[in-house]
Amino acid sequence: MTEIQNFKTRKFDFASFFFSGLTGFSTLLILAILAVILGNIIINGWPNLTWHFVSTIPKKDFFDPATTGVLPMIIGTTIRVFMMTIFVLPIGVITAIYLTEYAPSGSWLTRIIRAAVNNLAGVPSIVFGLFGLGFFINFIGRNMDQLMHNPGPVWGQPAVLWASLTLAVMTMPVVIVATEESLKAIPMGLREASLAIGATKLETIIRIVLPQALPGIMTGGILAVSRAAGEVAPILFTGVAYYMASLPGKLSDQFMDLGYHVFVLSTQSPDIEKTRPILYATVLVLLLLTFALNFVAVLIRARVRKKLRALG
Amino acid sequence: MAETVLPKLEVTPQNPLVVGAGASLIEISNLSLFYGKSRALKDVSLKIRERVVTAFIGPSGCGKSTLLRCLNRMNDLIDGVRIEGSAKIGGHDIYAPDVDVIELRKRVGMVFQKSNPFPKSIYDNVAYGLKLQGVTSKGELDTAVEQSLIGAALWDEVKDRLQSSALGLSGGQQQRLCIARAIAVKPEIILMDEPASALDPIATSRVEDLILELRKDFTIVIVTHNMQQATRISDETAFFYMGELIESGPTQKIFTMPKQKRTEDYVTGRFG
Amino acid sequence: MPQQQHQGKLTSGWMGIHRGHKARPLEWLAEKFIFLVSLSTILMVFLIFVFVAREALPIFLGKENSALIKPVIPPADIDKLKSEELRAYLNLTEKQFQKMDRETKVDLMLVKQEAQSEIPERLLNDPDAKLNTTEWGAMLKPRQWASYNKPEYIWQPIGQIHKYNIIPLFVGSLKITIIGLLFAVPLAVGAAIYISQLARPRVREVVKPVIEMLSGIPSVVVGFFALLIMATVMQKVFGYETRLNAFVAGVALSFSVIPLVFSIAEDALTSVPRSYTQGALALGASRWQTAWQIVLPAATPGVFAAVVLGFGRAIGETMIVLMVCSASVMSWSIFDSARSITTTIAAEMAEAVAGGHHYRILFMLGAILFAVTFVSNMLGELVIHRLKHKMEGKR
Incomplete structure (x- = not known):
């Protein structure tokens, strides 16, 4: 609209036109990349996504398009993400409550906690994998084995429990940041009203603040799940299996995983042309799992932000 | 109006800061409040009597709201606030180290400038304070909710929709709901921080009528910007300027024969 | 609210506000708990650092030795070594070392000797085989390996001699x-x-x-x-x-x-x-x-x-x-x-x-x-x- 007025009222401004075009083009290009990736996967994946495919446990040679399926991978990914949520949500939410409701602003300890949260968010995922191996498996797991006098390694080896814990550490900042954002969006007046009636701080948080923050906490949980579901690097050494004949039944079992399966199908296939359809279908399943969740989270988050802005 | 119930009072030059005479409930002496290094209140000394309406007036930033929030220690919520001097209620220093702030706030209720009902039902808003105190009996809660809503002159308007959201009420109704919520826990003192400043004239006059009604049962301290409002509803008035208490006394005296030049300038509208 | 409720309540009722600082122990406990949980983020960053660095420590300290050919101490010489030297030679932890009897230690030395004797002949005179490739020099500087015609930076952690140039x-x-x-x-x-x-x-x-x-x-x-x-x-x-x-x-x-x-x-x-x-x-x-x-x-x-x-x-x-x-x-x-x-x-x-x-x-x-x-x-x-x-x- 401004552009049109400019044309009418003043000389054609080439620089303005050029740079507006350039930045607009950047935006379009990013959108195009997203569209091409998604479009390509949906177009090629959708026809191959059959009920048989998602409900079959594959035989050892899972590269054969006729007999393969991704049921154990879907189950494996779901289990590890679900367990991670159990670990990460309470810790993340409580930390966010401390940071927004209790932490004295400007104290050095608060700043260190915030710095730690930011740092956790920036640690490369492969380093989380190393941490899981070095801490959970080699330190905790082996010591558990020793204490329990297990004849062979039971806990001192990759397991779904360790993978979930590693992912929980990794996604903690996601939950903390989202929860904090929603806690901050709650007007101070509500807390004051509750305190002025004689509620304690804890009663105020439990009865007034948390119910209001629930959508934000859910967003945080969903974002964490979506992030974790697609991550492969942290589970490489902590629990994922190339192939397992049976589904995981114990916490100390390994598991198969959708993301890792995408990696295996793309890089280890004996005949990539033959496996291409199942590869696309697997990617689509993974995307549906992670991306759909992410989409929901982004929508909720946009609404929370809008509310935040409206409250000033 | 207010002056009919006021007892005759003596303000001596030796004790100019006594508001009214008779049984004083709140005694503030040499109270100073600091936000970090800046001083928001300077040596305020004031007595507030039981079951009258006391108005705090003064230009914005004069410290009247800050003083009000000292009386139920809401200032504790702000980082870096420091207080010197003392504030006593019923002879007990509310800043004594063994005071339980929660217990204090149960006895000193508060109504805020911006109405802030909880995003719950009307019923739950009023019952909130009682539930906190461990009241669980449905009958007891029902009675208390009804009485409080009647007390806040809201019962007739909401009795058919107690379970609907409080956020659906109009601004004036919300503010009266907040008053009902405050009186439900039976405090002895109600602090009001410009309770009608966000309301239209009709809603304002209803809230003012309510305050005059509540005065029979509660000690009310109200901060207001509106000088007509102060004359309409308060028995006694304290004028603040730049963190200091300039003058206090019976309302009609403050407004008709102020002793201080600054008070006169303010009440006659020369600044503020 | 009946009027008489307030009669005589002027001062008496206000005694109740004196309840001491720790009037609510549960609240206090909950606050401490919330605080402690929030410290877990700091703990995590610390643990990540400690446990990733811990596994790498021997490299950082230069204690790891990847050389294929190491000096061999014959089992007969076991008494000539100080226990500390022997422990380092056998690459054991303090605990393991103390648990082991003399015979096992001798056996271990034998195993080491045999392992060294199994190294193919062609490598025995190869200077590469004596090199500790986990030293900083080997990890950072180019080296002319056998069968290469000029010094090169090589990462090749397979075969007999692992090349670890990072x-x-x-x-x-x-x-x-x-x-x-x-x-x-x-x-x-x-x-x-x-x-x-x-x-x-x-x-x-x-x-x-x-x-x-x-x-x-x-x-x-x-x-x-x-x-x-x-x-x-x-x-x-x-x-x-x-x-x-x-x-x-x-x-x-x-x-x-x-x-x-x-x-x-x-x-x-x-x-x-x-x-x-x-x-x-x-x-x-x-x-x-x-x-x-x-x-x-x-x-x-x-x-x-x-x-x-x-x-x-x-x-x-x-x-x-x-x-x-x-x-x-x-x-x-x-x-x-x-x-x-x-x-x-x-x-x-x-x-x-x-x-x-x-x-x-x-x-x-x-x-x-x-x-x-x-x-x-x-x-x-x-x-x-x-x-x-x-x-x-x-x-």
Whole structure:
């Protein structure tokens, strides 16, 4: 609209036109990349996504398009993400409550906690994998084995429990940041009203603040799940299996995983042309799992932000 | 109006800061409040009597709201606030180290400038304070909710929709709901921080009528910007300027024969 | 409320406010609990550092020895050694050493002797076989290995003699990261300028979350896309020789960096006070001039922080690079393959023997990576923090 007025009222401004075009083009290009990736996967994946495919446990040679399926991978990914949520949500939410409701602003300890949260968010995922191996498996797991006098390694080896814990550490900042954002969006007046009636701080948080923050906490949980579901690097050494004949039944079992399966199908296939359809279908399943969740989270988050802005 | 119930009072030059005479409930002496290094209140000394309406007036930033929030220690919520001097209620220093702030706030209720009902039902808003105190009996809660809503002159308007959201009420109704919520826990003192400043004239006059009604049962301290409002509803008035208490006394005296030049300038509208 | 309720309540009722400081022990406990839980984030960062560095410690301290041929002490000489020396020779922990009786120790020495005697003849006179490849010199400086005709940087942790020169990995990581940033930063910052300054609010509301959705695509999916589609298309377009190379990896990497750089830069640009832009617009500047001359300079630190954090993200990205290129050739050409630090860890950890030198070197790479991202994160956050402070002061 401004552009049109400019044309009418003043000389054609080439620089303005050029740079507006350039930045607009950047935006379009990013959108195009997203569209091409998604479009390509949906177009090629959708026809191959059959009920048989998602409900079959594959035989050892899972590269054969006729007999393969991704049921154990879907189950494996779901289990590890679900367990991670159990670990990460309470810790993340409580930390966010401390940071927004209790932490004295400007104290050095608060700043260190915030710095730690930011740092956790920036640690490369492969380093989380190393941490899981070095801490959970080699330190905790082996010591558990020793204490329990297990004849062979039971806990001192990759397991779904360790993978979930590693992912929980990794996604903690996601939950903390989202929860904090929603806690901050709650007007101070509500807390004051509750305190002025004689509620304690804890009663105020439990009865007034948390119910209001629930959508934000859910967003945080969903974002964490979506992030974790697609991550492969942290589970490489902590629990994922190339192939397992049976589904995981114990916490100390390994598991198969959708993301890792995408990696295996793309890089280890004996005949990539033959496996291409199942590869696309697997990617689509993974995307549906992670991306759909992410989409929901982004929508909720946009609404929370809008509310935040409206409250000033 | 207010002056009919006021007892005759003596303000001596030796004790100019006594508001009214008779049984004083709140005694503030040499109270100073600091936000970090800046001083928001300077040596305020004031007595507030039981079951009258006391108005705090003064230009914005004069410290009247800050003083009000000292009386139920809401200032504790702000980082870096420091207080010197003392504030006593019923002879007990509310800043004594063994005071339980929660217990204090149960006895000193508060109504805020911006109405802030909880995003719950009307019923739950009023019952909130009682539930906190461990009241669980449905009958007891029902009675208390009804009485409080009647007390806040809201019962007739909401009795058919107690379970609907409080956020659906109009601004004036919300503010009266907040008053009902405050009186439900039976405090002895109600602090009001410009309770009608966000309301239209009709809603304002209803809230003012309510305050005059509540005065029979509660000690009310109200901060207001509106000088007509102060004359309409308060028995006694304290004028603040730049963190200091300039003058206090019976309302009609403050407004008709102020002793201080600054008070006169303010009440006659020369600044503020 | 009946009037008489208040009779005589003037002072008597107020005694109740004196309940002592710890009137509510549960509340107090809960607060302490919440506080302790919040400390867990600090604990996590600390543990990550400790446990990644712990496994790499022998390398950092120079205690690991990967030389194929080591001096052999015959079992008969067991009494000539001090117990400390013997423990070091047998590579045992204090606990293990104390538990073992003399006979087992002798047996262990025998095993060592036999292992050394099994080394093929051709290697016995090879100077490479006596080299401890986990020394800093061997890890950083080029070396002319047997059968090579000039000194070279080589990472080759297989065969008889493991070659652990880490320079090719750093070059590979940097190469891919820089290509990734060269693509991501202009695009993301351009889009951030457009969205924050030029676009209509309606467009902004839709496009911003959509771009942020890009970060929701798992990196294996981006890797898959780059491997199957992009690599082929780009080879056709540019006509280079190696299909999978640093260039493809870098471009694919930029997809995961763009949303991060975009959000931070957009935040920084939006936080520039309205008064700045309105002042400029009132003076007759065009929207573009305002964005370029007023807003961008004010938000430069934020854009810088976005780039720094983008760097941290790019250098730590694993799966995309792992899938697109992985040969560890030492080359600065962007159309050659390259192997990054992250890729090396991911691809080789499965083969490495736990506790062995290969395993420890991979952990060392992880520790270095952690340190690099730690510094870039701190730097980025510091700049953002300062900027926010400044902008809030001026609003």
